[in-house]
Amino acid sequence: MKTNPNKKPRINLYTLGCSKNTFDSETLMGQLGANAMDVVHEQDTTDSDTVVINTCGFIDNAKQESIDTILNFVDAKERGEVDKVIVMGCLSERFKEELQTEIPQVDAYYGSNEIPKIVEDLGANYKYELLGERKLTTPSHYAYFKISEGCDRPCSFCAIPIMRGKHVSTPIEKLVDNAKNLAANGTRELILIAQDLTYYGLDIYKDRKLAKLLESLSDVEGIDWIRLQYAYPSKFPFDILPVMRERDNICNYLDMPLQHISDNQLKLMRRGISKRRTMDVLDRIKTEVPNISLRTTMLVGHPGETEQDFKELHQFVSDYEFDRLGVFTYSHEENTHSHSMEDNVPEEVKEERKDAIMETQMDISTRKNASKVGETYKVLIDRVEGNYFVGRTEADSPEVDNEVLIPTTDDSYLRIGDFYSVKINDAMEYDLFGEVVTKQ
Numbered sequence: 516m517k518t519n520p521n522k523k524p525r526i527n528l529y530t531l532g533c534s535k536n537t538f539d540s541e542t543l544m545g546q547l548g549a550n551a552m553d554v555v556h557e558q559d560t561t562d563s564d565t566v567v568i569n570t571c572g573f574i575d576n577a578k579q580e581s582i583d584t585i586l587n588f589v590d591a592k593e594r595g596e597v598d599k600v601i602v603m604g605c606l607s608e609r610f611k612e613e614l615q616t617e618i619p620q621v622d623a624y625y626g627s628n629e630i631p632k633i634v635e636d637l638g639a640n641y642k643y644e645l646l647g648e649r650k651l652t653t654p655s656h657y658a659y660f661k662i663s664e665g666c667d668r669p670c671s672f673c674a675i676p677i678m679r680g681k682h683v684s685t686p687i688e689k690l691v692d693n694a695k696n697l698a699a700n701g702t703r704e705l706i707l708i709a710q711d712l713t714y715y716g717l718d719i720y721k722d723r724k725l726a727k728l729l730e731s732l733s734d735v736e737g738i739d740w741i742r743l744q745y746a747y748p749s750k751f752p753f754d755i756l757p758v759m760r761e762r763d764n765i766c767n768y769l770d771m772p773l774q775h776i777s778d779n780q781l782k783l784m785r786r787g788i789s790k791r792r793t794m795d796v797l798d799r800i801k802t803e804v805p806n807i808s809l810r811t812t813m814l815v816g817h818p819g820e821t822e823q824d825f826k827e828l829h830q831f832v833s834d835y836e837f838d839r840l841g842v843f844t845y846s847h848e849e850n851t852h853s854h855s856m857e858d859n860v861p862e863e864v865k866e867e868r869k870d871a872i873m874e875t876q877m878d879i880s881t882r883k884n885a886s887k888v889g890e891t892y893k894v895l896i897d898r899v900e901g902n903y904f905v906g907r908t909e910a911d912s913p914e915v916d917n918e919v920l921i922p923t924t925d926d927s928y929l930r931i932g933d934f935y936s937v938k939i940n941d942a943m944e945y946d947l948f949g950e951v952v953t954k955q
Contacts, residue, residue, distance in 0.1 A: 524552070524553065524564040524565060524598075525553045525554070525555060525563045525564050525565070526547060526552060526553065526554045526555070526563065526564070526565045526566075526567060526637065527554075527555050527556075527557070527558055527563035527565070527566050527567070527597075528540050528543065528544060528554065528555070528556050528557070528566075528567045528568075528569065529556075529557050529566065529567070529568045529569065529584060529588075530556070530557070530569045530652065531568070531569060531570055531571045531577070531580055531581050531584060531604070532569070532570065532571025532573065532577055532581075532604070532605065533571065533573070534659040534706070534708050534744070535659075535661060535679075535708055535709075535710075536569050536570075536571060536604055536605070537652060537653070537659050538649070538659045538660075538661045538708065539569060539603075539604070539627070539630065540556070540569045540652060541649035541650055541651055541652055541659075542630060542649050543567070543569075543603075543630050543633060543634070544556065544649065544650035544652075545645065545648045545649040545650045546630065546634045546639065546641060546642060546645065547634065547637065547639055548650050549642050549645060549648065550634070550639035550640060550642075552637070552638075552639055554650070556650075556652045557652075563597055564597065564598045564599065565597065565598060565599040565600075565601060565637070566588045566591070566592075566597050566599070566600050566601070567601045567602075567603060567633070568581070568584055568585055568588060568600070568601070568602050568603070568604075569603050569604040570584075570585070570602060570603065570604035570605060570606035570607055571604065571605055571606060572604070572605035572606035572607075572608065572609045572610065572674070572678055573605065573674065573675070573678075573846075574843065574846035574848070575846045576846075578606055581604075581606045582606070582618075585600070585602055585614075585618055585621065586618065588600045589618060589620045589621065592620060593620070599622045599623075600620070600621050600622055601621070601622055601623050601624075601625070601633070602614065602621050602623070602624050602625070603624075603625040603626070603627075603629065603630075603633060604625075604626075604627055605627055605678040605679070607624045607625055607626055607627075608626035608627040608628075608677075608678045608679075609674065609677055609678050611624050611626065623636065627678055627679055627680070628664070628679075628680065648696060651702075653913070654897055654898065654931060654932065655700065655701045655702060655932065656701060656702060656703045656704060656895070656897075656931065656932030657702065657703065657704035657705075657706060657740075657895075657897075657913060658697050658702045658704070658705060658706065659706050659708050660690075660693070660694070660697075660705040660706060660707050660708065661685070661708050661709060662684065662685055662690055662707055662708070662709050662712065662715055662728065663682060663683060663684040663685060663709040663710070663711075663712075663714065663715055664679060664680065664682070664683045664685075664709075664710075665679045665680040665681045665682045665683050665710060666679060666681075666682055666710035666711055666714075667681055667682040667714065668710075668711060668714075668747065668787075669785045669787070669852075670774075670784060670785055670786060671783065671784050671785040671851060671852035671853040672784055672814065672817055672845060672846075672848065672851055672852075672853040673848075673851060674848045674849075674850065674851050675710055677850055677851075679710060682710070682711070682714050682717070682718055683718060684714075684715050684716050684717070684718050684719050684720075684724075686719060687724065687727065687728050687731050690728065690731075690732065691731050691732065691735065694732050694735045694738060695735055695736075697738075698735055698736065698737030698738050699737070701932065702737075702738070703737065703738065703739045703740065703895070703932060703934075704738070704739065704740040704741075704742065704895065705732060705738055705740070705741050705742070706742045706744060706912060706913070707732075707741065707742065707743050707744060708744050708745060709745055710745065711745060711746070711747045712725055712743055712744070712745055712746050712747075713725060713746050713747045713750065713751055713752050714747065715728060716728070723750075723752045723754075725752050725755050726752060726754040726755045726758050729741065729755060729758045729759070729762070729765055730758055730762070733758070733762045733764055733765055738764055739764055739895075739934065740764060740765075740766050740895070740909065741762075741764055741765045741766060742766045742768050742912055743755075743759075743765075743766070743768065743769050743770065744770040744912060745770055745772065746769055746770065746771045747771070747772075748771055748773060748786075748788050748792075748793055748796050748797075749786065749787040749788040749792075750787075751771075751796050751800075753799060753803070756799075756800065756803040756804055757803070759804055759807075760803065760804050766909045766910075767804055767806050767807045767808060767909060767910075768807065768808045768810070768909060768910060768911075768912070769800065769807060769808075769809055769810070770810040770811070770839075770912065771809065771810070771811055772811055772812035773793060773811045773812070773813065774786060774812065774813060774814045775813065775814060775817070775820075775824070775828055776790050776793060776827060776828050776831040777790065777820075777823075777824040777827045777828060778790050779819065779821070779824055780817060780819070780820055780824050780828075781793075783817060783818065783819050783853075783856070784814070784817060784853075785852065797809070797835070808838040808839065808909070808910035808911075809837050809838055809839070810837065810838060810839035810840065810841075810912070810915075810916065811837050811839075811840055811841075812840070812841045812842070812843065813828060813832065813840065813841075813842045813843070813872060814842075814843050814844075814845055815828070815842060815843075815844055815845065815860075815865055815868040815869050815872065816844050816845040816860040816862075816864065816865030816868060816869075817845045817853065817860070818845070818853055818856035818857055818858055818859055818860070819856065819859070820845075820860055825868050828872070829868075829871060829872055829875065832872055832875055832876060832879075833875050833879075836879045836883070837876070837879070838883065838910060839880075839910075839911075839915070839916050839917070840872075840873075840876045840879075841915070842869045842872050842873055842876075843869075844862075844865040844866060844868075844869050845858070845860065845865060877944050877945075880917070880944050880945055881942075881943070881944045884917070884942035884943065884944070884945075884946075884947055885942050887939045887942060887947060888939050888940060888941065888942055889938070889939065889940075890938070890939055891936050891937065891938045891939070891952055892908045892909075892919070892936070892937055892939065892949075893908065893909060893934055893935075893936060893937075893955060894906040894907065894908055894919050894921075894934065894935050894936075894937040894949070895907055895932070895933075895934050896921075896929050896930065896931050896932065896933055896934075896935065897913060897918075897931065898931060899923065899931070902922060902923050903920040903921060903922060903923060904920070904921040904922075904923060904929045905918050905919070905920055905921075906918065906919045906921065906929075906935070906937070907919060908947075917945050917946060917947060918945075918946055918947070919937055919939070919946075919947045919948075919949055920946055920947070920948050920949070921935075921937060921948075921949055921950060921951060922948075922950075927951070929951065933954065933955075934954070934955040935951045935952075935953070935954050935955060936951070936952040936953045936954075936955055937949040937950065937951055937952065938950055938952050
């Protein structure tokens with residue numbers, strides 16, 4: 516690769532996997548930017564000197580995508596299009612030795628929690644005094660907001676504790692400072708993320724402090740929406756519900772991955788909760804916050820999942836009618852407890868079970884969306900795409916949930932990152948169509 520000696524080296528960062536990886540990439544970019552380094556996100560490879568790949572190692576498909584991406588950039592390096600290829604993140608944390616052996620062309624491998632070392636090895640100084648300053652890769656009006664790292668839960672199928680380590684909460688004061696900094700730069704929505712939000716505070720305060728954190732973040736001027744993702748059902752902190760109900764800027768939205776409902780599967784998965792207790796938790800949440808939108812994730816094909824287990828799950832999904840729902844098929848992950856069991860559900864059966872649940876959920880979503888026609892909702896505009904302004908209601912998180920499409924016209928202009936009252940006039944399975952009534 517030909518380089519200009521007077522030009523600063525450009526670092527191009529590629530992010531794979533979940534929102535936690537997005538947060539980490541943004542943190543790394545913020546550190547490099549604070550050192551006056553030229554850092555970009557997923558831009559033209561041939562205009563970069565160093566490519567950093569933030570990998571995912573969660574399930575088979577994600578691991579394969581990460582490996583394919585590494586190999587693509589190794590090929591680019593061999594063609595002289597980039598000088599260096601660096602790999603970081605969960606896949607590198609989990610399989611560093613194997614990757615070094617199989618893909619030695621990579622210049623350096625780093626784990627999930629080695630951002631300071633990456634910064635220093637790239638010739639910069641890690642600035643501990645930065646108040647959570649990041650270079651957002653999302654639109655500036657919303658930001659993923661990681662409140663803790665790692666996980667102490669014993670779920671049998673999950674490799675996240677192997678890759679991310681033990682649970683470590685970030686102190687409330689630091690998170691509030693981070694939120695103020697984001698708000699000052701135009702962020703209006705905080706999407707709270709962690710491996711498990713409900714565990715927040717146990718390590719540093721010896722008590723669950725998610726409710727206290729929500730109150731503190733809710734007081735930050737300029738933050739209009741606070742959204743909760745990844746809440747664990749076992750030992751759920753019910754004290755967050757009054758806060759959610761009473762604070763206008765805390766979304767009536769909760770992402771609670773249940774994984775299953777059969778007692779047999781819940782036990783095998785080491786979820787620490789029963790079907791009856793799960794139902795009690797859901798019922799109490801809906802009673803205390805009646806207009807809440809619930810999102811969940813289910814896992815099918817785990818070792819030992821019988822046809823009866825699946826039917827019970829399928830019936831539960833049909834009866835409960837979650838507002839949002841996703842399904843994963845089980846991936847046999849090394850060094851997890853489930854890996855010691857026989858992976859005895861054939862892949863085609865896993866896919867059939869996934870498709871059956873998603874078909875049921877599509878019908879549920881279609882009916883729920885149809886019921887919104889004629890209603891007016893507060894909508895946050897995310898982007899322009901084709902002939903539509905694309906936004907979301909309080910019931911929707913970016914990338915994974917429904918969207919509201921508002922036609923563009925010659926005499927209309929909606930500002931990205933602003934809120935509007937939108938009347939819904941049509942609906943599809945996962946999209947709503949509407950027209951602006953007024954700006955909020």
